[in-house]
Amino acid sequence: MKILKVTCAIIEKGGQTLVVQRSNKMKLPLKWEFPGGKIEENESEEECIIREIKEELNIEIELISRLATSNFNYSNFSIQLVPFIARHTKGVIRLSEHKQYLWMSNKNLKNLDWAEADIPIVNEYLNL
């Protein structure tokens, strides 16, 4: 089976964290995730997440740290999801693909209907 290598960003601002909901037309419709996307050929993980955040949210971020990769097998594909903690440095959010975004306090993060690959990442993040 094909393994997708994907980066995602846990973007923090004023004690809150940015989360995005997938649209009806995407895979895993209406699931919540951290914004990000597939690593392209000849691209580093860091280059990937900075590019994806610009494409999906129209903002710039600065990377702070990296958490553990989450490996997950969905029924029709497998992913390696590489999370970064980041800070929003520039720009106003304008979504290009997702249905909606929310700034959430940590205590509410667990209540979202997450893409399954994100659950270990949410748990690690909340235990930091």
Ligand SMILES: Nc1nc2c([nH]c(=O)n2[C@@H]2O[C@H](COP(=O)(O)OP(=O)(O)OP(=O)(O)O)[C@@H](O)[C@H]2O)c(=O)[nH]1
């Ligand atoms: N960006 C992102 N993708 C995630 C997360 N969790 C997770 O399972 N994924 C999956 O990883 C893949 C990311 O690829 P992508 O965002 O470039 O989307 P894509 O073009 O493959 O899918 P699409 O055709 O539905 O847009 C998707 O299949 C998505 O379902 C996450 O937290 N962030």
